[in-house]
């Protein structure tokens with residue numbers, strides 16, 4: 544039976560599934576309920592000088608049938624007094640001594656950092672997370688992402704914290720920066736024990752077409768908020784990978800955050816270098832109970848692959864994430880349609896003809912609506928397979944028959960890459976494109 548327990552930078556937990564700092568960790572009641580349901584740790588709702596929050600404060604992208612495919616908030620740190628939070632942290636630790644309780648902190652001055660670190664350590668917190676990520680409200684006051692976007696300031700504060708803290712320190716990074724490695728390096732230079740990412744992405748969810756104000760609405764006005772939920776997972780995965788691959792950062796354990804809602808998401812983060820996982824939006828959407836399926840799924844995955852501990856597969860996908868210039872330019876695939884599965888919707892034809900490479904034709908025959916791939920035009924882009932509504936109806940078949948791989952880097956070394964605007968070495972030279980006037984074949988007098 545695989546062992547899900549972890550030791551993350553010295554913070555022990557019965558499993559890698561932690562609640563991220565946010566509404567689900569606002570109180571002792573919620574954290575106890577979560578631990579009871581099976582969560583291994585919780586990063587407490589960020590503590591600091593308590594704020595006053597606005598109403599309303601959440602927005603959502605409801606994409607077709609999926610509610611909260613992307614989520615956004617303009618909530619600040621905790622609005623509850625520090626003493627109440629400290630008392631509840633102490634109580635949670637009494638009932639759950641082996642679960643991880645991490646205090647997320649955000650204050651301004653060195654003296655405030657030193658004071659609040661003493662307070663949460665005295666309350667029994669197992670670790671500290673520095674919130675350098677909040678992209679709304681707090682950054683207007685010089686905190687949150689205002690710190691995360693200034694590596695020199697981040698490094699100084701991490702140094703203050705490391706000098707004061709006795710428990711492990713996790714630096715939480717903002718994705719609202721052009722190069723995540725810069726704050727990652729600053730956290731490493733400051734001596735942080737670990738990093739976590741991502742916090743939310745600065746965003747506007749939409750505009751009310753009657754009031755012309757952005758969502759969420761606050762008395763006819765709005766402001767940019769922080770984006771999270773399933774839609775941000777690809778951005779989070781990329782940033783986790785950047786840090787996990789960096790030679791001067793990879794010694795710090797990474798807590799992966801952003802759009803995690805099932806065990807598969809969790810495994811992907813682990814394969815790219817995360818060794819603990821944090822979840823906020825999915826719990827706000829579905830409740831604490833989702834952790835049961837997450838634990839069962841992760842355990843089964845590990846058993847199937849023969850892994851005994853989480854550490855056995857941290858970062859195993861990293862060697863396969865390379866730079867574009869190292870990809871094999873001779874690898875070629877072509878689309879194949881399974882006529883037995885095809886329902887004749889012809890979405891693939893429309894996508895390829897209008898949005899790709901005119902490599903699908905409709906048959907003249909009245910008895911079949913199954914389109915046909917024109918092999919010599921197909922560049923193997925995948926678009927038709929992505930739009931096809933039937934699972935496994937369009938697959939990509941390899942057709943290079945094992946020609947020796949060659950990369951852009953190798954071609955460049957051999958002076959075989961295009962260097963002029965009309966170079967014969969251009970990849971698309973000789974690809975079929977229809978005569979422009981063929982576009983008129985659909986024209987009717989009604990349109991023009």
Ligand SMILES: Cc1cc2nc3c(=O)[nH]c(=O)nc-3n(C[C@H](O)[C@H](O)[C@H](O)COP(=O)(O)O)c2cc1C
Nearest residue numbers: 563564565589616741742771772801802822823824
């Ligand atoms: C309503 C809301 C409030 C949040 N408050 C905090 C906070 O106080 N401190 C913090 O570090 N992150 C906060 N976050 C960010 C989350 O901890 C997390 O980094 C982000 O939501 C991405 O994870 P997710 O996609 O699982 O939600 C908040 C997120 C939401 C949705």
Ligand code: SF4
Nearest residue numbers: 885886888889891931
């Ligand atoms: S999109 Fe898929 S189901 Fe629809 S016509 Fe193309 S192959 Fe058939």
Ligand code: SF4
Nearest residue numbers: 895921922924925927
């Ligand atoms: S893989 Fe791309 S080019 Fe080939 S048929 Fe599909 S959409 Fe067209």
